Amino acid sequence: MVGNAGPSMWRAFCANRDPEKDLLDDWSQDILTDIARCFGAVALYPFLPPHLPFQRWACQAEPCHSSPLGILIHPGYGLWHSYRGALAFAERLRIPPVKPQASPCDTCKEKPCLTTCPVAAFHDNDYEVPACARYLADSAGQDCMDHGCRARRACPVGRPFRYHSDQARFHMDAFLRARRADGPLGPTTAELDKNQDVVTLPNSSKTPRATRSHGQAVPATVQDETRGLDR
Ligand code: B12
Ligand code: SF4
Ligand code: SF4
16 A cells, blocks of 8 residues: 655655646656565555455454545544555465554544535535535635645644645645536525525636546456445
């Protein structure tokens, strides 16, 4: 598994690429394809279809647990870590088992992550993606756009690893761009207040970027591991 915790990956990305134009996913593919070739492995990516069970794999590689937000929590890094790829080898490697550690969520009484979202997008073990995206497209969502998801920021665990605003903005831009590419977001809260019938969404100020690859070939051994998953 290859991933990042805290803002150090962002510094490396900015030193190598232009975050105004380039995609983190392309950069990840460029680096991991070369590394995979060196080791005779196949590089797999969390962002390409078919979506592979990266979070399940992560829980076997690190003491991670599901948080009420759906993303994984790590006892040290909190919610501030993610995955850029994985290397699949033909042979089964012997890897020391993870030392179990309790989830910080077990002892978190207040659970502020569940009460800070301005549109209550997290409820009943679900994440209401359209409500979140519409809010982000609205001027009211500027705080989440500029500093990252407010619910994620409310978590007291791993605060020193929190992403800085430029990185948070980059991820939120990518999230909103992808939601817009999927279709209209529907009226924002401000537009609903004005009782407007027709909604025109503002275009992203950034140059549109295109991912170079639209899918990944999954080796048969990995397909065996993922068979029967309830997607
Ligand atoms: C689809 C997807 C989304 C969808 C979620 C749709 C939905 N309602 O669940 C959307 C596009 C909304 C999304 C958003 C984000 N995502 Co996302 N997403 C994925 C993706 C590509 C596929 C998930 C999947 O289906 N996996 C396949 C199943 C079979 O794998 P699994 O591990 O067994 O399944 C687990 C998940 O489904 C999880 N789960 C269940 N419910 C939910 C709900 C949410 C919101 C999430 C994130 C996960 C989740 O529980 C399963 C068991 O562990 C994964 C990458 C990946 N390959 O896993 C990233 C991933 C889960 N996302 C990630 C992140 C960080 C985000 C964002 C926070 C990005 C951001 N903006 O910074 C946002 C959240 C928006 C916000 N408000 O900030 C990270 C999470 C890292 C971590 N610490 O766990 C991942 C792993 C990508 C990565 N590169 O690391 N995401
Ligand atoms: S705020 Fe509490 S419940 Fe929510 S993710 Fe953080 S530790 Fe877990
Ligand atoms: S980004 Fe903002 S609106 Fe979306 S889920 Fe997080 S707190 Fe809620």
